[in-house]
Amino acid sequence: xxxxxxxxxxxxxxxxxxxxxxxxxxxxxxxxxxxxxxxxxxxxxxxxxxxxxxxxxxxxxxxxxxxxxxxxxxxxxxxxxxxxxxxxxxxxxxxxxxxxxxxxxxxxxxxxxxxxxxxxxxxxxxxxxxxxxxxxxxxxxxxxxxxxxxxxxxxxxxxxxxxxxxxxxxxxxxxxxxxxxxxxxxxxxxxxxxxxxxxxxxxxxxxxxxxxxxxxxxxxxxxxxxxxxxxxxxxxxxxxxxxxxxxxxxxxxxxxxxxxxxxxxxxxxxxxxxxxxxxxxxxxxxxx
Amino acid sequence: xxxxxxxxxxxxxxxxxxxxxxxxxxxxxxxxxxxxxxxxxxxxxxxxxxxxxxxxxxxxxxxxxxxxxxxxxxxxxxxxxxxxxxxxxxxxxxxxxxxxxxxxxxxxxxxxxxxxxxxxxxxxxxxxxxxxxxxxxxxxxxxxxxxxxxxxxxxxxxxxxxxxxxxxxxxxxxxxxxxxxxxxxxxxxxxxxxxxxxxxxxxxxxxxxxxxxxxxxxxxxxxxxxxxxxxxxxxxxxxxxxxxxxxxxxxxxxxxxxxxxxxxxxxxxxxxxxxxxxxxxxxxxxxxxxxxxxxxxxxxxxx
Numbered sequence: 001x002x003x004x005x006x007x008x009x010x011x012x013x014x015x016x017x018x019x020x021x022x023x024x025x026x027x028x029x030x031x032x033x034x035x036x037x038x039x040x041x042x043x044x045x046x047x048x049x050x051x052x053x054x055x056x057x058x059x060x061x062x063x064x065x066x067x068x069x070x071x072x073x074x075x076x077x078x079x080x081x082x083x084x085x086x087x088x089x090x091x092x093x094x095x096x097x098x099x100x101x102x103x104x105x106x107x108x109x110x111x112x113x114x115x116x117x118x119x120x121x122x123x124x125x126x127x128x129x130x131x132x133x134x135x136x137x138x139x140x141x142x143x144x145x146x147x148x149x150x151x152x153x154x155x156x157x158x159x160x161x162x163x164x165x166x167x168x169x170x171x172x173x174x175x176x177x178x179x180x181x182x183x184x185x186x187x188x189x190x191x192x193x194x195x196x197x198x199x200x201x202x203x204x205x206x207x208x209x210x211x212x213x214x215x216x217x218x219x220x221x222x223x224x225x226x227x228x229x230x231x232x233x234x235x236x237x238x239x240x241x242x243x244x245x246x247x248x249x250x251x252x253x254x255x256x257x258x259x260x261x262x263x264x265x266x267x268x269x270x271x272x273x274x275x276x277x278x279x280x281x282x283x284x285x286x287x288x
Numbered sequence: 289x290x291x292x293x294x295x296x297x298x299x300x301x302x303x304x305x306x307x308x309x310x311x312x313x314x315x316x317x318x319x320x321x322x323x324x325x326x327x328x329x330x331x332x333x334x335x336x337x338x339x340x341x342x343x344x345x346x347x348x349x350x351x352x353x354x355x356x357x358x359x360x361x362x363x364x365x366x367x368x369x370x371x372x373x374x375x376x377x378x379x380x381x382x383x384x385x386x387x388x389x390x391x392x393x394x395x396x397x398x399x400x401x402x403x404x405x406x407x408x409x410x411x412x413x414x415x416x417x418x419x420x421x422x423x424x425x426x427x428x429x430x431x432x433x434x435x436x437x438x439x440x441x442x443x444x445x446x447x448x449x450x451x452x453x454x455x456x457x458x459x460x461x462x463x464x465x466x467x468x469x470x471x472x473x474x475x476x477x478x479x480x481x482x483x484x485x486x487x488x489x490x491x492x493x494x495x496x497x498x499x500x501x502x503x504x505x506x507x508x509x510x511x512x513x514x515x516x517x518x519x520x521x522x523x524x525x526x527x528x529x530x531x532x533x534x535x536x537x538x539x540x541x542x543x544x545x546x547x548x549x550x551x552x553x554x555x556x557x558x559x560x561x562x563x564x565x566x567x568x569x570x571x572x573x574x575x576x577x578x579x580x581x582x583x584x585x586x587x588x589x590x591x
Contacts, residue, residue, distance in 0.1 A: 053393060053588055068585075072398035080394045088388035090302050102294040104395055139391075 002029050004150050004182045005050055009058035012045050019045040020056070021206035029149070030179040031213075032196055035186040036276055037203035043186045046203065047154050050184070051080050063150060076105055079143050080152035087139055089128035093121060096142060106147040115141035115175070133164035140168060144176045151176075153185040157192075165192055194272040202279055209279055214272070221278075223270040224251050224261050234264045241278030252278045295397065295405035296413060303378070306414060309371050310364060310421040317360070318428050325436050341437055341447065350451040356429070357457050361422045372414045376476060377491050379406040380484035380580065384590050399584040403480065407577060410476050415465035422461065463557045464529065471525045471560060474569050477576025484583040487590050524565055528556040 005027040012020040019042045027033055037043050048054040050062055052071030060067060065074040087096070093116070101109040116123070119137045127135060136157065143151065157165040173196055177183060187193055200217065202210035212220065226234040226249050235242070237260065239251040252270055253261060261267060270278075300306060341349055380403070383389040392402070430452075434444035469476075482494035502515045560566065 048588075051394075053390075055586065071393070071585075072396045072401075075394060075396035080390075082390040082394070083387065086387045086390045088302065088383065088386060088391070091388075092301070095301055099294055099298055100395065103291045103397055143394075 003027065004029050005060075005062040005184075007049075007058065007060045010046070010049060010060055011057040012042075012049060012054065013057070018206045020049065022058070023203075023206070023208055025201060025208060025211055027182060027184060027199075029182050031198045032177065032183045032185070033199040033201060034190060034193055034197040034272070035184060035201050035203060036190055036272075037186075038280060040205075041203040042206040043203055044154060047080070047082070047152055047184070047186060051078070051082075051152060077148055078150040078152065079146045079148040080154065081139055081143055081156045082152075082154040083156075083158065087127045087135055089126070091127045092123075093125050093127075093138060094123040096138075097123075100142060100145075104146060107142075108145050108147070112141050112145035115144055115171075133160050136160055136164060136168060140171060144171070149181060151181065151183045153183065153187075155187055156185070157187065157189065165189065169193060169196060190276070191271075191273055197272065200272055202276060204280060210275070217272065217275060218269045220255050221270050221275050222253050222256070222258060222261060223268040223274065224253070224265045225249075225268075226251055226264045230264050234261075237261065241281060254278075291397070292401065292405060292408075295401060296409055299379075299405060299409045300413075302382075303375050303409075305371055306375060306409070307417050309367060310417055313364065313367050314421050314425045314428075317363070317425060318432070321429060322432050325432060341433065341440075341442070344447070346447055346451040349447050350453050353426070353430070353448065354453055354457055357422060357426050360425050360429075361418070361461060364418045364421050364425075368414055368418045372410050373479065375414075376406070376410050376479035377483050377494060379409075380480060380584060381486055381490045381590075384588060389588055393588070400581050403484075403577065403581045403584055406480060407476065410480075411469035411473070415462075415469060419458070419461045419465060423458070426457075460557075467557050467560050468525065471566060471569060473573025474521075474576060475573075477573040477580065481576045481580045481583065484580045484587065521565065521569065524563065525560060528559045 003026050005025075007023055007025050010020050010023040010025075011018060021042075023042075023046070035043050035046060045054065049056045049060060050067060052062075052065075052067030052069075052074055055068055062074055063077050067074055097109050097112050100107045100112075113123075116138065119134065119141070121130060121134050121138045121141070125134075127138070130138060140156075157168050160168070169192060172183070185193055185197075197214055199213045200210065201208055221240075224234065225245060228248065231249050234249070234251050237251075237253065237256055240254045241252040243250050251264075252274060258267060341352065344352060383392060430448060434448055437444045437447060478498075479490075479494055482497075483490045486493045498514070498518070502512065505514055506512055
């Protein structure tokens with residue numbers, strides 16, 4: 001495996017607040033990484049730094065480029081969808097394809113047209129004539145027609161209805177992703193993407209609180225549903241998080257001995273969203 | 289190079305006013321002149337234009353037509369100055385406002401190329417559109433006048449078409465337009481910088497900062513160096529050119545139109561291009577454009 005992106009001591013200040021605070025991470029080739037965090041955690045800032053859209057402190061290398069100084073060069077091999085509906089309203093579908101085939105060395109107009117054939121977007125349409133979902137499909141078609149090694153998606157499906165969201169990720173996974181490509185995605189609706197992720201990074205107030213592969217998560221985290229009689233004993237083991245479920249208590253543990261936990265009940269692998277909630281919750285809140 | 293041409297095409301896709309406004313203006317101009325000629329209300333001096341024209345020698349008629357061209361050119365220049373000013377104010381702001389900047393920045397196009405493409409539209413493409421519009425308008429006007437002259441009993445081909453100073457007209461339009469682009473580079477650069485910087489209204493930023501500075505200078509030092517400098521700079525371009533132009537007119541004489549002055553402008557263009565003050569303007573203009581590129585690199589959001 002080789003690294004697509006490496007950050008060391010990545011920091012971004014806005015006045016006195018640090019949107020990113022001395023962050024280290026590495027993104028390997030062929031992975032689908034979910035960057036997950038609450039609002040204001042620094043997700044967008046991190047993505048913008050990776051894409052050369054903002055200045056930063058610390059060192060950052062993406063596909064061998066310094067993103068901020070070499071954005072144009074980086075974009076020959078990387079691509080991004082930042083938010084949906086950022087295609088200009090006056091742009092005609094046909095012109096967009098023509099423009100990109102003359103300005104982007106790894107863009108295939110034939111591929112773009114083939115992707116669009118599967119949608120209801122027509123070449124004569126202007127963006128302003130398309131629905132939000134169609135704009136997202138159009139943008140995805142443009143991006144998938146780029147033979148990029150690194151694709152960054154920042155809230156690519158925000159505001160779309162369920163049908164479009166499902167289709168978006170299906171298309172991405174079936175028609176685009178392979179072991180040579182790397183995808184980094186942020187979204188609030190990560191229940192929809194968590195099945196396709198290979199890695200997750202949790203970001204909270206500018207710091208990384210978890211950076212692991214999904215396989216590792218299954219080994220590190222375990223969930224047990226405990227009957228009232230054993231709650232005190234289970235709590236004594238040191239749970240990361242607990243909540244009430246139908247009169248029983250669900251404990252989520254990090255890095256605890258599985259045999260010891262098995263005595264309290266059946267062990268389950270928690271979902272990424274459960275781990276997210278557990279990691280993001282303040283332990284003080286839980287005690288209260 | 290191909291990429292740069294597509295960047296310019298992109299600008300014309302987005303800002304259709306750049307060519308639609310001159311086309312509409314040409315249409316209105318031609319229509320009103322045609323109506324005037326047909327109704328017999330287009331006068332030069334006290335006589336109908338077609339009636340006047342037939343008393344001229346072909347050389348004089350050619351000169352008369354160049355003066356009309358100059359008039360048309362002046363009108364198109366004024367119109368294009370408005371169009372291009374609003375274009376520049378929007379050029380690096382509009383895509384930040386609708387957030388499509390995030391799409392453009394996902395393409396392997398440098399911020400320098402982007403800014404330069406917009407600069408090229410303002411300084412090269414717009415003049416080319418103006419010149420093309422003037423030529424097409426004059427050609428159409430010539431056809432209309434030919435018909436009018438033919439009705440008055442003269443031969444339009446020997447009178448109007450034989451000694452038309454086409455190359456001279458085109459040559460002086462190109463040279464003056466390009467000289468103007470160079471001379472006004474500080475203004476172009478300033479407008480682009482305002483467009484790349486503004487968080488709300490590029491126009492207010494572009495207008496209020498210089499006005500504020502002029503006002504502050506007056507209050508603090510009771511001087512008006514900045515205002516005088518800008519004023520003098522603008523005047524320094526127009527004086528040699530309009531020195532020529534103001535001499536130039538069609539005046540009704542006893543035997544028809546008399547030509548006064550000469551349309552050339554080449555001497556004036558030479559004067560402007562060799563004026564050392566131009567160098568100062570270019571330095572300021574280039575500085576503004578470099579700042580614009582830096583701003584384009586950094587600023588994406590408008591809030």
